[in-house]
Amino acid sequence: MTGTNGDAVRGAARGSAPVPLSVLDLATVGAGHTAGDALRTTVALARTAEQRGFTRFWVAEHHSMPGVASSSPAVILAHLAAHTERIRLGSGGVMLPNHAPLVIAEQFGTLEALAPGRVDLGLGRAPGTDGATAAALRRTDRLRQDADDFPEQLAELTRFLDDDFPDGHRYRGVHAVPGPVQATAPGGVQSPDRPQVWLLGSSGFSARLAGTLGLPFSFAHHFSAANTLPALDLYRSSFRPSAVLDAPYAMIGVSALAADDEREARRQVMTGALSMLRLRTGRPGLVPTPEEAEGYAFGPREREFTESWLADVVHGTPDQVRDGLDALAKRTGADELMLTTTAHTPAARLRSYELVSDAYALPDAG
Template sequence: MRGRAGGTASVPLSVLDLTTVGSGYTASDAIRTGVKLARLAESRGFHRYWVAEHHSMPSVASTAPAVILAHLAAHTDRIRLGSGGVMLPNHAPLVIAEQFGTLEAMAPGRIDLGLGRAPGTDGATAAALRRTDRLSEGADDFPQQLAELIRFLDDDFPDGHPYSRIHAVPGPLQGTTPGGVQSPHRPPVWLLGSSGFSARLAGTLGLPFAFAHHFSAANTIPALELYRGSFRPSAVLDEPYALIGVSALAADTEKEAYRQVLAGAMTMLRLRTGRPPGLIPTPEEAEATPLSPIEKEFVDSWLANVEYGTADAVREGLNGLAARTGADELMLTSNAHSPSARLRSYELVADAYGLPGATAG
């Protein structure tokens, strides 16, 4: 990506949208903001736009990634869209194959299927989602669930398998049916993780890997080393491809950037300390909240792994992170209170890198 305003982005830049809901806003507002952000990302040269599955959190409206992606597909033309991710143990593999086959039919060649192993919520909610209290079973069976899902996507269960006569539609079946035409596309599968399990599995299977640096920064380099060390070339990839999710927010001033990311940090503090999560507070509410020494330590530690400040500062931080980790792609998420702050952040980052449509000369 050769730039006009700030040089070159050493790796592709992408967007992770958590469909966040701030105090005073609704889920409808968050989804409308997602459409605006996806269009902005497409026009400004970001590589892909993912949404993530979370549950039972008032501040996050992305409980149904496939539904949101269908909406985004109807409002964009070129940018890749995907899940970062769908939590596989929460769903039957056939259901995911059908949902993403449908998305692929809506936006051919633009859909990514990123899969996670965690529930994306607390244990009680996960039990309600899965209709079982045996939560460890889903995580332990993840490799088998993944293999089943890929079989459904490829429609290649062997003869004699209990599912050999079951087909995910839309999918390859339509191309092997008399008069049918095979679609040239099938959603590529990514594995997501915040520890070593999915890193090793992605490497062993030769799949692309996305690491959640934005909430597990200490594990980033070990996980990427494990992924690369265990990588085996496959029909999908000849060599490893690692994306990392990064919390980043640019504003016109460093002070304003801090106010916005502080609101996001306060949301994480509530989540990590078992309080009712609530909506993302306003910057004023966040600044006015008293913190104990331990709470302040948590907030400072959290913000230490967020790239925030002016656009130039964020660009320098992102470039440094890419260099330290050797990541092949950076996916930016902005956990701010207001839609306007989030949209402004991506505009500023695009300007700093001189992505298409930059306003700076």
């Protein structure tokens, strides 16, 4: 690892945690709540994460889902930058094929100017939605081609972030502002930082690409657990040292929820399970209440799906969640765990992160 970018990737394990712990939030909207309520909860979660010793706070890009209000990560992150002081903020992720690389470079250059030295740019190649919505976002039906062009899009975005297109390139005179070009103007001063690029994935494609480019990699264990170990092995075996990292750095996303007792934890995670069931069966909606989830009549196949999904959610008392996270970190060799918590009630989500922090004795910012 070299330079300020490498320093931005690695974080020391806090308290008694075996690896750094971070937070991924989707600004989920529960039944009976508004998107404004959800986004205010996101702010409260970010401030709690900063206060309670978590390393990063990321938000994810999703579209056309009533129960997810995080369609515009850059807008949310700008708001979070005004309400936090130290925690790293980032996207988990921005779906690059949905956007022109120059636009992303400008948005995250602006975020870097607002929150110097603490911006992560996590990038994915999936649409973050269904095919029709992706076509509407991109104004094209060539979704497969857009995904296949991901390495080229990533290279273009990196060039804009570094302002280093070679002579003769059609974008040599195009500059992402805020960005390095401002240092070349009379009286200009170069910012010491730029957004730290991560690659995200749920299969082997981004794992191999991240390794080849020497970038940090975040794997979506929370919805593709069967692929976690193969993807991490591929990332590590493909890794080539770079100006960013001299050794691989792998983070995994984990669904987790802690409560004061097992029954309450189960009651809360069932709201996320029912929400996921409806999404996977083409009925996306708001996150249901615990009462609705308790009263839902699951069919045999629905029950099978739900139990399979819950098997990958680390939930229970604080000690049970800590033990589950420790075991997962050991089994995967992950360098960092990023927790995501889906529950109907904002208070339950806030309480979960507080309990995890206490279980690991993460340092309180005071």
